[in-house]
Amino acid sequence: MKRISFLFLLVAIAAAVGAVAYTSHAFGQGAGEAAPVFGIKIPRGYRDWKLISVAHEAGDLNDFRAVLGNDVAIKAFRDGKLPLPDGTIIARLAWSYVPSEENNKVFGREQSFIAGSPTNVQFMVKDSIKYASTGGWGFAQFKNGKPDADAATLKKCFPCHEPVKARDFVFTQYAP
């Protein structure tokens, strides 16, 4: 009887530990079709990642952005660690930038802008060996779950990020 209880305990513990391990693993890479050039797939669970910061690009893009990071990214940003370690993944979500009539009515003036339809999602993946020729970063873009930037477009990512080499080629800074 004692032996059965002990075995039962071990099985229960193994199940619990397994569940935790699965949750962690679920944040690795791997869903759907890979984007060209850097071979990056949509990281599983990225919409659950923690917030790094927000931004708005006016002009042609006219979008709202939220920049999220996986656990490796968030820890490095909070610790101010540079260069960002291998395994860092940064997700840039974007939505159309739309005025909110509903909010403006409450405020009594035209001042409120909210996220509309999603536009696309971009990822930066740090792997200093695999992506050595582009500062250790791989780049990808997806729309509705599918890669939507061709090889020529993705090859323009790194040159654009080069001016912020001092921050390991990442524009976004952590917003406390």
Add this chain to the structure above:
Amino acid sequence: MKRISFLFLLVAIAAAVGAVAYTSHAFGQGAGEAAPVFGIKIPRGYRDWKLISVAHEAGDLNDFRAVLGNDVAIKAFRDGKLPLPDGTIIARLAWSYVPSEENNKVFGREQSFIAGSPTNVQFMVKDSIKYASTGGWGFAQFKNGKPDADAATLKKCFPCHEPVKARDFVFTQYAP
């Protein structure tokens, strides 16, 4: 020897389970001074919560906002569940809205706006019994970890949210 190994295993497991339990518990309420009227303290770990959406208020506020939710909130938003269940907590973070000279140089024009210094953090806490007279919601505002809105100001929160009664008094909608 066998007994020592077993005890060691049990201690190690207890520590692991304890760490998981602590992490979950850390998302409850409770740090620092409570804000007036609704008696809400800063929920522990709120900066780690998942993203609901982003917003920009122009005019006098001139801020950038990120709206995060605890696990109860995120599940309800994703399931489209209304009214939001007791235990829901919504966090509205805000930062000053500033142009990014660095980004504008790369884009070649004035189009980029980023989060500057944090301004304040607001919370909506759902407890249909405790906050029955205000639609089931308690409201609080903090700056630098301290309550910074007086009773008169906090009493204005609910009337302002009443126009969105159909969405359980919450303005923000989930951005996929």
